[in-house]
Structure formats: C-alpha cells, structure tokens
Amino acid sequence: xxxxxxxxxxxxxxxxxxxxxxxxxxxxxxxxxxxxxxxxxxxxxxxxxxxxxxxxxxxxxxxxxxxxxxxxxxxxxxxxxxxxxxxxxxxxxxxxxxxxxxxxxxxxxxxxxxxxxxxxxxxxxxxxxxxxxxxxxxxxxxxxxxxxxxxxxxxxxxxxxxxxxxxxxxxxxxxxxxxxxxxxxxxxxxxxxxxxxxxxxxxxxxxxxxxxxxxxxxxxxxxxxxxxxxxxxxxxxxxxxxxxxxxxxxxxxxxxxxxxxxxxxxxxxxxxxxxxxxxxxxxxxxxxxxxxxxxxxxxxxxxxxxxxxxxxxxxxxxxxxxxxxxxxxxxxxxxxxxxxxxxxxxxx
Numbered sequence: 001x002x003x004x005x006x007x008x009x010x011x012x013x014x015x016x017x018x019x020x021x022x023x024x025x026x027x028x029x030x031x032x033x034x035x036x037x038x039x040x041x042x043x044x045x046x047x048x049x050x051x052x053x054x055x056x057x058x059x060x061x062x063x064x065x066x067x068x069x070x071x072x073x074x075x076x077x078x079x080x081x082x083x084x085x086x087x088x089x090x091x092x093x094x095x096x097x098x099x100x101x102x103x104x105x106x107x108x109x110x111x112x113x114x115x116x117x118x119x120x121x122x123x124x125x126x127x128x129x130x131x132x133x134x135x136x137x138x139x140x141x142x143x144x145x146x147x148x149x150x151x152x153x154x155x156x157x158x159x160x161x162x163x164x165x166x167x168x169x170x171x172x173x174x175x176x177x178x179x180x181x182x183x184x185x186x187x188x189x190x191x192x193x194x195x196x197x198x199x200x201x202x203x204x205x206x207x208x209x210x211x212x213x214x215x216x217x218x219x220x221x222x223x224x225x226x227x228x229x230x231x232x233x234x235x236x237x238x239x240x241x242x243x244x245x246x247x248x249x250x251x252x253x254x255x256x257x258x259x260x261x262x263x264x265x266x267x268x269x270x271x272x273x274x275x276x277x278x279x280x281x282x283x284x285x286x287x288x289x290x291x292x293x294x295x296x297x298x299x300x301x302x303x304x305x306x307x308x309x310x311x312x313x314x315x316x317x318x319x320x321x322x323x324x325x326x327x328x329x330x331x332x333x334x335x336x337x338x339x340x341x342x343x344x345x346x347x348x
Contacts, residue, residue: 031098075254077102111176114164126142144161145160194330195327222320225266227265227312228264229311231263232260234309237254240265243292288341294312314340316339
C-alpha cells in the first residue's frame with residue numbers, strides 16, 4: 001500500500017516532526033498522569049499461550065552474567081509501576097500505555113550505552129534462543145537472525161545489525177543529535193550527560209584532582225549484593241528484595257519469562273554505606289551476615305520462604321571506585337572482592 005501522491009507531503013512533514021515521549025523514571029518516579037485516567041477495551045487470543053509467544057521479552061534477557069544489567073532496571077520498573085496490574089504480565093504488558101513510555105526510555109539508555117562503549121554495542125557469536133513468535137525453541141541466533149515480524153522491506157526482516165544505529169532509523173536522543181560527530185565526541189557528550197546526573201560524585205573527584213590533568217582521583221569503597229537464582233525453582237513474577245537493618249536497598253525482579261536458567265542481578269548497597277565506612281573487611285562481612293535480609297515477594301504481596309528456593313545464592317562485592325575528575329571521565333572500578341554470606345531462612 002502507498003499513500004496517494006497528493007497526500008504524501010502531509011505525511012512526510014508529520015514524520016519529520018514526530019516525537020515519541022519516554023518516561024524517565026530515574027528523574028521522576030511518578031507514573032505519568034496521561035497514562036492513568038482512562039480504561040480501554042482490548043481483544044486478546046482465546047489461547048493465552050499465543051500472547052506470551054508473540055512478545056520479544058527474551059531479547060531483553062541479559063541476566064546470565066554477574067553484575068548490573070539493563071534488563072534488571074527494565075524488570076524493576078515493570079514491578080514498581082504495575083501495582084499488581086497488567087504492566088507486570090508479559091502476556092498483556094504491551095497493552096498498557098506505560099509500556100511504550102518505559103521501553104522508549106530503555107531504548108534511550110541503550111543508545112547512551114552504545115555511545116559510551118562503541119566496541120560493545122552488539123552481541124557476538126551465536127546463542128540458543130527461547131521459543132517466540134516465528135522462532136522455535138533452541139534456535140541458533142546470530143546478529144543476522146531475522147527479528148520477526150518486523151520488516152525492513154517486502155522480502156527482508158530487520159536483524160540486530162540493521163537496527164543497530166538510531167540515526168539509520170531516523171531518530172535521536174539528547175546528546176546524540178548529530179550523526180556526523182566522531183565516536184570519541186559522542187562518547188564525551190554522553191559521558192558528560194550521565195555524570196551530571198550524579199553531580200556529587202563528580203564534584204568529589206574534581207576536588208581531589210584540583211583541576212590538574214592527571215591529578216589524583218578520589219577513591220571510595222562501594223558494596224553490592226549479587227543475587228543468583230534458578231528461574232524454574234521460584235514462582236514468578238516475584239521480587240527478591242534486599243534490606244539491611246530495616247533499610248531497603250533494592251530488588252531483583254523476575255518476570256514470568258524466561259522459564260528456566262540462572263538469573264543474576266546486582267543491587268547497590270549505597271543506602272547503608274555510612275554504617276560500614278572505615279570498618280575492616282571481617283567486621284563488614286559479619287555485619288552483612290547478621291543484618292542483611294532477603295525477602296521474596298510474589299505479585300499478590302505474599303512471600304516465598306527462602307527454604308523453598310534451594311539454589312538462591314547471595315554474595316557481597318567490595319570494590320574500590322575512583323571518582324571521575326572531570327565530566328568526560330567515567331568512574332573506574334578495581335580491586336573487586338567477593339564474600340559469600342549465609343542466609344537466615346525467614347519463618348513464612
């Protein structure tokens with residue numbers, strides 16, 4: 001189908017001025033008011049399995065390696081904003097108006113990652129994919145595998161490589177407007193944007209360097225909780241929540257997919273950092289073992305006993321962080337040490 005020639009200028013002009021909103025939940029956690037006042041009716045398949053198979057949730061899964069991930073952030077927003085509603089359901093979340101706003105922001109964060117790490121902006125090699133629309137379970141996927149059902153032409157589907165550049169797709173984000181900038185200029189511009197979201201950390205590093213090129217960097221010790229769990233052993237969706245002495249630190253959210261496999265997440269313990277400052281490692285470890293609490297919360301608010309999740313593993317990472325001295329320099333992490341902790345089963 002093509003637009004009648006006399007109508008094409010109107011649509012071309014509209015496309016040139018089109019702007020897609022995103023919900024920057026890191027700046028303002030309030031759910032956008034434009035998404036909540038009204039309800040709509042939708043038509044869904046009689047077979048509920050079809051709805052989940054038609055999603056591309058698995059493409060977001062980056063839980064397999066230890067550390068923080070974009071998927072971890074993505075899942076947390078689905079949990080926190082859902083209020084036990086459809087935004088938490090993989091089968092129906094695409095019908096929620098928050099879905100586009102949330103995923104537009106995920107796309108924005110991914111574009112920033114690409115700019116800061118141009119040599120790591122796409123996966124390499126082959127991996128086995130989960131079953132989804134048009135793709136059998138355990139299919140071997142590469143960067144050239146078709147992203148069904150999204151077509152780039154009448155005879156070709158998009159691939160991971162064909163959608164790699166936002167500029168090739170005709171859009172951009174703040175700091176990435178010019179596609180003619182060098183990779184280094186883009187990296188510096190985006191790093192400046194990210195650093196200015198946490199000005200206190202940047203000021204700390206700048207004071208230590210005293211404006212000197214190559215000057216000393218302020219060095220801090222940070223702690224992170226690393227969680228690993230076998231997805232098939234735990235009822236999902238659920239939230240694995242970490243607190244210490246009653247102070248909430250963060251959570252790892254498991255949606256209903258993937259069905260199996262080890263899921264990993266990293267939670268910053270900065271909220272309790274002051275209680276650990278200056279203490280020897282052994283004292284810190286003892287503090288974690290006595291004060292750290294893990295709660296597993298289901299979508300209906302009830303709890304899952306830790307004893308019912310035999311392969312739940314929690315480790316604490318202690319790492320040194322050198323603060324950036326100027327706004328185009330990223331923090332530098334080094335001397336990572338991992339400590340296992342014994343979990344006390346809660347009597348749920």
